[in-house]
Amino acid sequence: MTSDILKDAKKLQTSFIPSGNFKESFKEKEHDKNISIQIHERSVEDEITERTFQDVSLCYQCGKCSAGCPVRYYMDIAPNKVVRLIQLGYYEEALNSDTPWLCAGCLACSVRCPKEFDLARFMDAVREIALEKGVEIKQVNILKFHNAFLDQIKNHGRSYEAGLVADYKMKTLDLFQDVDSAPGMFLKGKLILLPHNIKNRKEIKRIFKKTSGKN
Amino acid sequence: MKIGVFVCHCGENISSTVDCLRVADLCKSYSGVEYSVDYKYMCSDPGQKLIKEAIHKYDLDAIVVGSCSPHMHERTFRNAAVSAGINPFMVEIANLREHCSWVHDEIEASTRKAIELMRMAIEKVKRDKPLTKINVPVTKRVLVIGGGIAGIQAALDTANAGYEVVLVEKEPSIGGHMSQLSETFPTLDCSQCILTPRMVEVHQHPRIKLMTYSEVERVEGFIGNFKVTIRKKARHINEENCSGCGLCITKCPIKKKAYNSFEEDLAFRPAVYVPFPQAIPNIPVIDETVCTYYKTGKCGMCLKVCDREAIDFGQKDTIHVADVGAIIVATGYKLYNIEKKSEDSIYKGYGEYGYGKYRDILDGLQFERIASASGPTSGEIKRPSDGRVPKKLAFIQCVGSRDDSKGISYCSKICCMYTAKQAMLYRHKVHDGEAYIFYMDIRAGGKMYEEFVRRAIEEDKVKYIRGRVSRIYEENGKYIVKGEDTIAGMPVEIDADMVVLATAMIPQDDAGSLARKIGIPYDKYGFFNEAHPKLRPVESTTAGIFLAGACQSPKDIPESVSMASAAASKAIILFANDTLEREPVVAKVNEDICAGCFYCMKVCPFGAVEVKDVKDMNGIVYKEVAYINQGVCQGCGTCTATCLSKSIELAGFNNEEIFAEIAAL
Amino acid sequence: MNELIKHAKELLEKGEVAAVIGYRQVSEKRTKPVIITEPEETRALVFNEYCLNNLAVYLTKARIKLLGRKNNKSFKLAITAKPCDVHSIVALIQENQIDRDKIHIISFNCHGVVKDFGFDFNGDNLSSKCITCETHKPLYYDKLLGEVKETPQARDSALERIKEIERMPHNERFEFFRSEFDKCIKCYACRAVCPLCYCQRCITDKTIPCWIETSSHQRGNFAWNVIRAFHLSGRCTGCGECDRVCPADIPLSLINRKMTIEANNLFSFVSGRSLETPTLVGSFNEKDNDELFM
């Protein structure tokens, strides 16, 4: 992906200079390729600004976030590059990246950023937008885990780990992972087999329902 | 009153959106206007001639010029008026260019606005009163605050022009940060070698009075007539007796109780010390806080060994007063400390780089001392922790600088250069060593600067990595520097033996309090403000106080020196006359109606308001009123608005004139 | 009251003061200010719930000041002051109008005064400043007299009125004040009675240039009342004398009260409460409210 940008460097120059508006030219590009992502009137950049209360242009690409990121080695694009892609209007590439999904939300980047840009929050927004726009998520297990987790909360009000693990395994069909810990859990009496339901599950359901709508 | 109106086209700058002819014609119909004309270029010689001739021909008392901003040509037109025999303050400018033709598109709207602007100026000029410039005497002596390279240069230049100089330095020796440096970029010549002759020159100059270990306590007065109070701190050494033999220093038994601040805390110093061997003056100081004599009353070793009876334990601070006509402030900078000081400090420190926890993580000045031939390691690059020669060195730029979250948004300007220099010095001294520099951008604007950086890369093989470092931690005696090469898009980890942080340049801790003492404004960081960012860069906004060096913003040596010479020449220009002409825009109290509440005294930023007793026939004081010292008043007019009984008027902008302008709307 | 008379008499007899500014009873529910220079005249002095006038106003008058100077020597003046009047005295000292050393403050433990002469002293007729009063004991004095008594409870109707006005939309508020100010007959009683309006020549008397139109039309009235209130903002100690004397019943102290509240909100300052705190006008804090500015 990174090399794509480098490859596109020439294109970037030619498209940038004459039109004077990079986003405009990107729109045309999108149109030609006729791909799945719809560019709405509000650009992804605006959406992110709206959700995170911070302007993407704050970032001056020093790379301190990537330098301190604990999961940097597993990412396809450095976190600072994701910001860069958004800054330049390469939304598709940014939304398709693994990086936001691998972000563990440890906030190391956010607390060290010299421009006080909350990158963790930015990654949250990128994920939200990717989901809303129906981008295909490559880190499918991570997404499935989150969905399984949220399903538990939705149904019971609290997470219920036996159900979570079972649900996750159903979702991923990865039946043999964790074989070494789950039995231990049972033995130690830690994995409770019945869900603990809270009383006001109605409210939780309502919260889920109300917040699931697209922005 | 006969008023002349002159409307300038400014080529087409005004006339393209303002119908100048219509403006001039209309102005003719206003009462008091005797003559009104438009012309292509009023500021040109023919234009000025037109004005002068009109003044003579129509016997005008006042003129209004509709032209560019008064900040541009007010002086030109006033001079023209003077040469035609009109008081210069009977001239008003209507700003038809910057405030009208350039900012509006529509001809009708901008013409109407131009008419209104002209009308306001005409109404104002009708109420203008002739004013004469104020003359104040000038004391031809300058005070230089700070004895670094900027202060030294300013002092020498002024003294060589024939004027007396008082140079005040708070440390025991002059020389400043430059004396701490090893070599200087981009020529790599030895810093002390070029500085020391200057220091000696200052010391021996008959017109320079050097006051080291002294601080400015108070500044009163105004341009040409400042009265400065200086506190000379007790050295506990009689300066006249001391020959600078240094016997007391060598015999002092307290060797390791105080860090040597000249060596940036990399070494110790005795209780009696000179900061460095070439110190000027070469007179030691006894540090009361560590000296045994001040703790127990015993020891007195120095007293015993000094055969010139120069040791004076009972010495007290002394207060000196100097009358000066100008002040040059050259207090310099300090380095950002990565240790967090307090919760409410704007400087948040760098916890991720280990808060001065690790001894081999140095700041720029510490590395200068290590690289310096006169430094604690005699110029050999060694780790402070174990004395080993570091084989891998990481330099990190922009530590503190360009970092909003740590308190500083600006670029410290010199770090790119000195980091390149330090990496180069390291490579010269440790041939098998590797040097890595983490940078964000290289800012090498300056003569031979870019070439210098390229030399570091191409000849000395310094590796530049673009990216900010996120963390540094120790592992098996190495310092793991976690960074990201943002160009390659790859994470980088370097196990360095030593790390040098190019920490930001920030103002001295007491910059704010000094600024308040001498009455000059400073920015949110504490750098002193210049009067105009482009056209008056070495003057403070307070008349007669000039700025030199890094106290105004981060600067390298050549810039500091040129700024110092510029400040000195500003002072010399001031001294070229025996008296000083001042704009007569000053406030004046109507003593008859002043109620004596002295709110004016409370609000005056310059302390220009004095108490004046009003006496009756028997000579008995029956009321106290405010009196404004014309020499001190700078003409801000804050008193006029504060005054409840409206007993104060600001000449040139009096209330009647402003009401007239409002009424002309 | 014997104590007051005794003390005042003593002061005059010993020559410590040149005059005593005090109250004398004129009818059952009415007092008047009196200036006493002879010891025997002190028997007229009283202090009770009908001592409405804020006598601090006399301290700045030239005629009174002259009393303090006899044979080229200066003497103290004694003044009987309610604790709230002491606030005015403090403000005057801070504004350099009087010298603390030149006055002798005789003050009292106060439990309130009536809103106007002729009323019975009870909660309903309590002067509005007494309802919220926090200084029943004076902050500064040279002699403290009187016993401590409970202040009657009453509703803070002035504050309710302010709140009520604040709830109105702007145009209604404007209309309300315009019509109130319209009643003004420019008698300047408010100015005459205000201890802090000590200027020899008021801003409204300055006619070259004309700051405030003096004729009694709507626009001039509006300007006068706004500027009067502004000049007292942050200085008014809340004695409420202006309100009491206004023949047109313009709610002057309502505006003053509002500005006092704002001064407290914005700068945590109440005028006349301390000799040490710098005055609000004439000082500033770098951290003052900056919200107003774009």
Next chain:
Amino acid sequence: MRYGYFPGCSLTSSAKEYDISLRKVTDKLGITFEEINDWSCCGATSAHVTNHKLSAALAMRNIMLAGQQGLDNIIAPCAACYNRLIISQNEVKNHSGIRKETEDLLSVKFEKDLKIINILELFLKSGLNKITEKRKRELSGVKAACYYGCLLVRPAAITKFDDAEQPESMEKIVEATGAYAVDWNYKTECCGAAHSISRRDIVIDLSKKIIDDAIAHGANVLVVACPMCHTNLDMRQRAMKRKYPEHKNFPVLYLTELIGLSLGMDEKDLGIDLHYSNFKYADTLMNNSAKG
């Protein structure tokens, strides 16, 4: 002082021993809690990474419940819950848009901020001398590496509790128990957190580095204050061994368990036997201490 208690889901199941030891220890120190009635999940990582509105609403529901219960503070022993609650409350406070939406969703008005307290703050507040006074067991041989994880001290601007880079509060508590706190580098490095199940490979790598650094700095036990960290550091050691055969079992204790031990409590009572690594704490650690 009345403390509200928000255990969080983990403490009811996989981190039972944290709950058990916390209750035991606070009981002994005379701190009492009031559990929030009908609390629900804070939303954890899964909510905020996929839907911020949901995340805010789930967290604020618990804060709302605590408020309705008349509490003015909440103790959240789980670092992740603590982080979610404090960040959500801050966000709702500062951004009127989110505030409005969340208020409408929960049909409530947020008027007063609740103080969200983490486990470290709780012990620091209630007085370390209490722990020192009631110490029964000699722990001088315990060399603890205090592991804060990422969510306890970040972001410092909101938590306003300890330094985000060089925190020292847990060390103070550990030293109050008589144990020795080592200085090490990975205090605030991430363990992989929510990827525990979905990206086990990452978690194993990261956790391994943390344990290694602790060992390298002479620690003989890791002390944590977060159930997620504990799961990753403790439960994943078996998988770690498979990937890095040289790995040896390393003890990981909850802070409350360490305090419990110093107060003389039994390992079993504290639920230490529920750990996976099957480490004989008392034998190793205490014996060390006895030897001096």
Next chain:
Amino acid sequence: MDKQNWEPKIVAFVCNWCTYTGADLAGTSRLKYPANCKLIRVMCSGSIDPVFILKAFERGADGVLVSGCHPNDCHYNAGNFHARRRWDFFHKLLDFIGIEKGRLQFSWISASEGKKFADVITKVTEDIKAMGQFTSYKKMNSEFTVDFPADLAELEEPVLQESFDKETVK
């Protein structure tokens, strides 16, 4: 008065060193902003008296802007701090009396903020346009024999001239 063609009349009191120079910069940068606002130059924002504002309203202004140097940037060190305190008060007073906040606005514009100057003038003009004429104040003016023109467009210039001679400036 023709409502359609009504243009607000706005006065700005600006300090010589920052805002006036900032306005000059807006000019040299050729930034565009509405022509409704006329500047009155004073030396410092600290020297602007509240009476000036009332005078402007009395002269038919629909809005007033007061602008000076940023805090700590004052050419005279502290004039703007005193001004800030004064305006905090005066603005509260006017608000209480019933003059909306938008009628009297305040800003700090430095000499380098030409863009900000243009933006502020545009914003103030738009605010005042949205609020409409300051009829409540102007009504008070109507008591006078000489009805001072509220709108320039209404008048032929000579009439304006005449009115000036009658209504001598006090």
